[in-house]
Amino acid sequence: MSTEGAGPRQDAEAGSPAGSDNVVPASNGDVHGISDLIYRIITPFLRHATLHRVGFIVLVALAGVCVLATGVRLSALPLVPIPLFAVAGYALRRVRSAGGDRSLLVWSSLCFAAAAIGFWLMSVMGRWVS
Numbered sequence: 001m002s003t004e005g006a007g008p009r010q011d012a013e014a015g016s017p018a019g020s021d022n023v024v025p026a027s028n029g030d031v032h033g034i035s036d037l038i039y040r041i042i043t044p045f046l047r048h049a050t051l052h053r054v055g056f057i058v059l060v061a062l063a064g065v066c067v068l069a070t071g072v073r074l075s076a077l078p079l080v081p082i083p084l085f086a087v088a089g090y091a092l093r094r095v096r097s098a099g100g101d102r103s104l105l106v107w108s109s110l111c112f113a114a115a116a117i118g119f120w121l122m123s124v125m126g127r128w129v130s
Contacts, residue, residue: 043101046108059089073129084118
């Protein structure tokens with residue numbers, strides 16, 4: 001029978017209760033939990049104008065590829081993702097003017113989701129038409 005872990009700790013100091021640990025208080029820069037991560041790290045990153053400009057350029061490029069694919073494949077199916085890219089562009093515009101953190105996260109999530117679904121639809125339409 002194993003007695004591992006039974007009895008007083010080997011590193012316990014004399015006079016301290018068995019099982020007490022020295023608790024180090026958290027510093028002001030520590031991140032605790034997902035909500036703290038979102039509000040301290042992700043939200044300030046979403047406010048950068050460069051990120052908005054790059055997102056707009058990507059959305060325009062994806063929409064341009066859809067329009068170009070319509071002419072190349074001689075089918076209207078590649079135009080299906082265009083409304084999703086328009087929704088993502090509208091959400092990106094709302095991200096720029098978002099006042100609070102909550103609205104910034106909601107519009108950013110909508111922009112990302114619409115762009116991702118539109119990009120996925122581009123691949124689906126490419127398989128259907130070919």
